[in-house]
Amino acid sequence: MNLRDNINKLNESDGRKQADLIQMWKNEASSNLQSMKAEWEGQLPVDQLKGYQQYPVAEAFEKITTEPYHKVVPMWRKWAVAALFTGLLAVSGLYLYQRASANVTIVAEAAIHHHKLNDGSEVTLDKNTRLDYDGERAVAIAGRGFFKVAKKESGASFTVELNKGKVTVLGTRFSVTSLPGEVEVAVEEGRVKYEYEGRSIIINAGERMKLSEQDIVSSPILSPNQFSWSAQVLEFKNTPLDRAIQDIGRHFHQNLSLATEIKSAGKCLLTTRITSENIDQVLEELKLLFQIQYHKSGDRYVITSMKC
Template sequence: MSHARHTEEIAARWLLRQQEDGWSADDQTELDAWLDAAAEHKVAYWRLEHGWSKVDRLAALKSPSAAPRRISRLRGFWRPVAVAASVAACLAVGAAVWSVPGLFQAKDFHTDIGVRETVPLADGSKVELNTQTRLRTAVTRRTREVWLDRGEAYFEVAHDASRPFVVHAGAKTVTVLGTKFSVRRNGDQVEVAVVEGRVRVADASWPAVTPPPVLTRGDTAIAAGPSMIVAAKSVERVANELSWREGVLTFDQSTLADAAGEFNRYNRKKLVIADGPTAQMRIGGSFEAENVEAFARLLQQAYGLRVDDTGETVKISQ
């Protein structure tokens, strides 16, 4: 058995174990240790995980109870058969990738509240992680893949026509060759904004009845589940949406409730809007993302709102 196949078989066994009842904290610790032991462990596991989740989504579309039945069948099957079938689905990884040292980079990154981080990738691309973001990367000689599990990231992708750069954000896949764009994920809601170049946004869980939309400079796509809308925005508005890269939040006639939600992504001290009329007030301007107190003072001065600072929250009311 090749080294690549052996690694994929172990990864498949881990995924099968996670589906069983009784998965414990000790089991998770053991899995984490195996993943951290080698970069190829992470890549094999992530590829299988993504492939299986896609199968589950397609099965669920066909029948709401199909995915649970699939898991039950896997539990009931002789495990080597299930493992072999799963490994066969991932042979595209290629044994050559694993057998030659230095051909891959597999890492995961996360940022805490209010923290931003710039991550260089092995192919020359660069990723900027916004607050409360978790990102996994797998860059090989043949492929370039990223999984955005939560949060927001800005990508500057090095051009390489032979290796499309693919971002997986839930059921959505964003594919590019070389461009600058951002992806924000909150559960199954995904937003893509393009600063430069062209990106294709597809849904892995739905059949491609029509070609997936291609976004160009100034375009934004907002998706919730299988639904997606593409809006042609000005380059200036897209730049405002990315002002977080400079530590600034920019609002253009946003409700105070939405503005408070944005501030709360960056700060442990939370803004609380006390009543409906105050929540629906419209505001505009640019503000320091990590200075809740200054924002509250401006609201008090400009609109005469009441501000109550408890130390843990800032309550805004009329």
């Protein structure tokens, strides 16, 4: 008798018959016992538990069931509270005024600029980037910046206001691009929160988020050169040229592309280390290596031919 038949029989019969059947079956062979064990283990979806986790149930229950405390407040207390509130408002107004006066604006025009902020965080600004800093833990940026945010013991978060949306972090390393047609956040270490028009997304290390039209699209970082521009070193090791072209374009923040006729670029491999300060020098180097020809129209570079 096979195992399935046995189980079906068991399900059809009543308690006493079940016991007899099991006894009979057990006597048949010890191998049956083994397959019964395997059947039982097979029914438990333990291998599907990967990623299953424990959430803080008790805290959640407390949070939901604790009702706000209501009490009748005597009239004089209401007045006292009102007076206190007015006082606070005045003080906070003064504080805000002082904060406003601590504002700093940093502009990196011709060269990449490293800057240490008051709170210990470091920022690298790409060429043509402007950063407004409140003197504490908030900045606004137009252009491209790489941040190494210092973690505060108080848990105070650091915010970066972008052209569209806002990034909130505690302590981590990430880059942002904030331009009218381009909003991108890429995280090297830790995790950050991106918010835009009431929506929010968590971006983890090794992920980047792009705002495409009005959609928030997140994807893994595949290129090791995602942050190369801030260190000003671009490295390739047997990198297919079509990928390298993307990296070079991102590195110099230039629109660089291959003409659609070129199909073989994926087969050409590039191994080099680039520390040039502008894209023209790199294109000259590629001219020597792959005999590339390119033309420039406006701010677009297009490679029109090449040989491996």
